[in-house]
Each structure stands twice: as structure tokens, then as C-alpha cells.
Amino acid sequence: xxxxxxxxxxxxxxxxxxxPYMRWYLGVDPLGSxxxxxxxxxxxxxxxxxxxxRVFHDGTGDLTRLRQVLL
Numbered sequence: 522x523x524x525x526x527x528x529x530x531x532x533x534x535x536x537x538x539x540x541p542y543m544r545w546y547l548g549v550d551p552l553g554s555x556x557x558x559x560x561x562x563x564x565x566x567x568x569x570x571x572x573x574x575r576v577f578h579d580g581t582g583d584l585t586r587l588r589q590v591l592l
Contacts, residue, residue: 543587547564547568547571
């Protein structure tokens with residue numbers, strides 16, 4: 522089968538280091554010391570995305586610790 526005319530697949534999967542990604546996504550370092558201003562500046566929708574949903578693999582436990590901090 523000639524696949525040269527097919528468009529490339531994009532499944533929307535990204536691989537990132539957790540802490541820098543959370544700094545970008547939430548606007549603060551959630552594993553650092555959070556001030557009242559930090560809490561108020563975070564998007565509720567972004568917080569909901571971080572703490573909700575299924576986690577299929579968290580080998581280092583970093584995401585689990587992050588979720589505990591934010592809950």
C-alpha cells in the first residue's frame with residue numbers, strides 16, 4: 522500500500538517533564554510554596570484538568586504528589 526499521499530497522524534500525545542509543564546500550564550510552580558496570590562491566579566479549569574481524570578501510569582509518583590498538593 523502506498524502511504525505517500527496520506528496525511529501524517531497526529532494523536533495529540535505530548536511528552537513533557539511534569540514540573541516545567543505545570544509551571545507553564547498553571548502559571549505557578551505547584552510543588553513549590555504556594556501563596557494566596559498563586560492560588561487565586563490559577564485557572565479553575567486548569568486545576569480541574571490537573572486533578573481530575575484517569576492516570577494510567579505514574580511511575581515516579583510525581584503526578585500523584587502534585588494532585589495531593591492541589592486537592
